[in-house]
Amino acid sequence: IAGITQAPTSQILAAGRRMTLRCTQDMRHNAMYWYRQDLGLGLRLIHYSNTAGTTGKGEVPDGYSVSRANTDDFPLTLASAVPSQTSVYFCASSGGRGTEAFFGQGTRLTVV
């Protein structure tokens, strides 16, 4: 059982470069999420998707974009990376309102 798969597990990226973090789930969950985790700030929601074809902004969406072309995949794109986007990024999915989110193992991104 794979659950949520994120790739890459870690990346060092030059500032100004474009980067896509990949997330795939095999649980057929409708809802998917991207969070960033920073020391002392907990997990902050970047973008989410209630179902394939729809996306919404979270708490810290600036500088990030997402797409949800199908149920399983929810990539997160940084169009032009900046050092403040250095963080650990978690993808998650859930069956919908009231159900718990299942998390991937995270992507550690360093922007230099």
Added chain:
Amino acid sequence: AQSVTQLGSHVSVSEGALVLLRCNYSSSVPPYLFWYVQYPNQGLQLLLKYTSAATLVKGINGFEAEFKKSETSFHLTKPSAHMSDAAEYFCAVSGRDDKIIFGKGTRLHILP
């Protein structure tokens, strides 16, 4: 919009002592509430969730939490701390739409 406040970024308890981690929420609709645990360099794992079926919720590893609407609280407790409980704990709320919003986390330290 929903939000969560976790009181205390660090909590230390002696092994065998009561664990109490505090969480207060804000939601414009009846909330769903969650507690997650994160061990070092891992993703998040669900401890327990409140979905309005019962105000006292029992989770894994001996943890439980009580939903108190009048106090807008969902504090996490465990009668007797073990060394293996050392981790970071996150409270989360889901209200209108499928967003799941997390608190900043509380790091639990267990003293021998």
